[in-house]
Amino acid sequence: MAKSIDVSDLDIYYGDFLAVESVNMTIPARSVTALIGPSGCGKSTFLRSLNRMHEAIPGARVDGKIIVDGQSLYDPGVDPVEVRRMVGMVFQRPNPFPTMSIYENVLAGLRLNNKKLKKSAADQVVEKSLKGANLWNEVKDRLGKPGMGLSGGQQQRLCIARAIAVEPQVLLMDEPCSALDPISTSAIEDLIHELKSEYTIVIVTHNMQQAARVSEDTAFFNIAGTGKPGKLIEMNPTKKIFSVPDEPATEAYISGRFG
Amino acid sequence: MSTTTQAPRGSAPTRVQSLQRPRLPRWAPLLVALGAVAGAALLGLLLGWGLLSTGFVALLLFVVLMPVWSLVVENRRAAVDRLMTSLVWSAFLIALVPLLSLIWTVVSKGAPQINATFLTFSQFRTDLSQPVGIYHALIGTLLITLGATVIAVPIGIFTAIYIVEYGQKGRLARSITFLVDVMTGIPSIVAGLFAFALWILLFGPSARAGLGGSIALAILMIPIVVRSTEEMLRLVPDDLREASYALGVPKWRTIAKVVLPTALGGIVTGVTLAIARVVGETAPLLLIAGLTTRTNFNLFDGRMTTLPVLIFTQNANPGIPPPSGGEPPGIGIAWGGAFVLIVIVMLLNLVARVVGKYFAPKTGH
Numbered sequence: 094m095a096k097s098i099d100v101s102d103l104d105i106y107y108g109d110f111l112a113v114e115s116v117n118m119t120i121p122a123r124s125v126t127a128l129i130g131p132s133g134c135g136k137s138t139f140l141r142s143l144n145r146m147h148e149a150i151p152g153a154r155v156d157g158k159i160i161v162d163g164q165s166l167y168d169p170g171v172d173p174v175e176v177r178r179m180v181g182m183v184f185q186r187p188n189p190f191p192t193m194s195i196y197e198n199v200l201a202g203l204r205l206n207n208k209k210l211k212k213s214a215a216d217q218v219v220e221k222s223l224k225g226a227n228l229w230n231e232v233k234d235r236l237g238k239p240g241m242g243l244s245g246g247q248q249q250r251l252c253i254a255r256a257i258a259v260e261p262q263v264l265l266m267d268e269p270c271s272a273l274d275p276i277s278t279s280a281i282e283d284l285i286h287e288l289k290s291e292y293t294i295v296i297v298t299h300n301m302q303q304a305a306r307v308s309e310d311t312a313f314f315n316i317a318g319t320g321k322p323g324k325l326i327e328m329n330p331t332k333k334i335f336s337v338p339d340e341p342a343t344e345a346y347i348s349g350r351f352g
Numbered sequence: 353m354s355t356t357t358q359a360p361r362g363s364a365p366t367r368v369q370s371l372q373r374p375r376l377p378r379w380a381p382l383l384v385a386l387g388a389v390a391g392a393a394l395l396g397l398l399l400g401w402g403l404l405s406t407g408f409v410a411l412l413l414f415v416v417l418m419p420v421w422s423l424v425v426e427n428r429r430a431a432v433d434r435l436m437t438s439l440v441w442s443a444f445l446i447a448l449v450p451l452l453s454l455i456w457t458v459v460s461k462g463a464p465q466i467n468a469t470f471l472t473f474s475q476f477r478t479d480l481s482q483p484v485g486i487y488h489a490l491i492g493t494l495l496i497t498l499g500a501t502v503i504a505v506p507i508g509i510f511t512a513i514y515i516v517e518y519g520q521k522g523r524l525a526r527s528i529t530f531l532v533d534v535m536t537g538i539p540s541i542v543a544g545l546f547a548f549a550l551w552i553l554l555f556g557p558s559a560r561a562g563l564g565g566s567i568a569l570a571i572l573m574i575p576i577v578v579r580s581t582e583e584m585l586r587l588v589p590d591d592l593r594e595a596s597y598a599l600g601v602p603k604w605r606t607i608a609k610v611v612l613p614t615a616l617g618g619i620v621t622g623v624t625l626a627i628a629r630v631v632g633e634t635a636p637l638l639l640i641a642g643l644t645t646r647t648n649f650n651l652f653d654g655r656m657t658t659l660p661v662l663i664f665t666q667n668a669n670p671g672i673p674p675p676s677g678g679e680p681p682g683i684g685i686a687w688g689g690a691f692v693l694i695v696i697v698m699l700l701n702l703v704a705r706v707v708g709k710y711f712a713p714k715t716g717h
Contacts, residue, residue: 178600
């Protein structure tokens with residue numbers, strides 16, 4: 094069920110401002126692809142364009158093609174809501190719905206889309222998703238409690254459980270660990286390892302060790318200066334990027350000599 | 353203290369800077385307050401001042417004495433702090449005076465009027481010996497305010513949703529915001545005239561109905577509801593909207609199931625406060641809903657008395673004082689009506705608080 098993503102000649106604009114220029118890449122299915130690069134280089138913008146989330150920002154638009162499973166995401170007839178059902182997303186800051194309990198948060202994607210579920214089926218989805226997010230053992234006795242009562246790391250795993258409960262084919266993660274302590278980070282990295290057998294995962298991270306630990310492929314984005322568009326500099330298997338990258342700019346960034 | 357500071361190794365012994373400063377004792381403000389009240393009372397007794405001027409002099413004495421003492425014992429910064437604190441407290445006390453005086457007057461004059469007859473009889477009677485009450489006005493107020501709420505709340509909330517969720521700072525949304533602000537300043541009599549004109553154009557010159565009053569009150573309520581709902585919707589973090597979109601939830605369902613529930617506590621509080629604000633309106637209702645002594649349950653036809661209108665008319669035409677002396681009967685009815693109105697507004701405020709707390713997003717463990 095996991096799908097690969099083909100991106101060709103993608104330009105992303107905010108109004109007249111060209112934020113990301115001519116990206117070409119193929120993101121393989123059932124593996125983890127990490128996006129690294131300095132702040133403001135367009136990693137998050139690129140990630141959000143993969144499920145048309147950047148359209149939530151007024152004035153944002155794209156040129157070029159993103160093809161998932163043979164379908165172009167930006168064809169005129171494509172419904173962005175359907176795209177987001179296929180391509181799930183986890184955000185930088187944990188954002189469980191404050192009015193809902195843990196149980197309701199996991200089911201939010203189904204319930205908010207008015208899917209009728211029997212109690213037993215709903216219980217099953219909740220248990221499967223929470224187990225999938227390595228959270229079940231910690232919360233199984235307090236499923237009725239508010240999701241906001243959990244710790245930051247638990248909230249982030251709750252958000253992952255919520256994202257996988259709708260069974261997307263691709264999971265996008267925008268710096269999912271940047272607000273978390275090392276222990277929660279390690280829990281989420283373990284989770285990413287388990288999830289990649291079923292999902293295509295794209296993760297944005299500022300932590301290069303994390304990129305090296307969790308990903309099969311790494312894409313390095315860079316920006317020539319403020320006001321210039323971000324560009325994809327290099328995409329290669331993670332091992333190669335961190336040992337013998339093709340581009341000198343990549344090596345400079347990874348070894349700490351920027352620019 | 354038994355501990356001593358060790359001089360850092362290899363450097364000249366440094367002078368230990370003392371952190372101690374002379375401070376006024378904690379009971380100093382209380383002492384000054386007592387002194388100021390005593391001094392003002394003494395002066396007042398000697399010179400024959402009234403209660404109000406004595407209180408004012410006491411406040412003045414406190415505001416002067418407290419910083420001066422502080423300046424002598426403590427330092428300049430502390431003295432300025434004392435001065436500002438005294439000013440803030442004085443402003444608070446002065447603001448409290450009319451409120452307490454008003455509540456005290458209404459309760460002391462209105463509460464004795466309240467009994468079962470007063471609350472369950474209308475003013476309609478066929479013989480002077482029959483008892484009268486404010487039942488008709490109570491029903492009128494409740495029905496007309498309910499009608500206004502039913503009209504104003506959906507319009508207000510949907511307007512706010514448009515402004516925050518769909519307008520996105522476009523020209524239309526900005527001009528709506530501007531017009532809503534203008535509407536906030538509409539004098540209530542103008543809203544009443546609008547409803548009056550509307551009613552006459554629709555149903556002829558002699559038409560009167562409670563619903564016309566509801567329309568007038570709704571015009572006054574809508575801007576309040578829009579404003580408070582708008583503020584509440586803006587407080588909902590964009591993270592939640594994005595989280596919902598990322599789950600493949602359409603925008604309208606995100607608004608209905610995520611944004612509105614998150615803001616519900618604040619919205620309900622805003623609506624209740626808007627109701628409390630218009631429940632005491634007199635001018636528009638005097639025009640359009642009119643006056644009657646009978647109880648009218650039909651919002652769509654016939655005159656309807658409301659509490660504020662009853663208070664106004666009873667006060668203006670209190671009737672003939674009883675031969676045994678004392679106040680005319682209308683005065684007592686007006687005070688009783690005022691008391692009931694204040695109780696209604698207070699209950700609404702309490703309900704708003706409870707509801708706001710109940711619907712607030714839960715963060716507990």
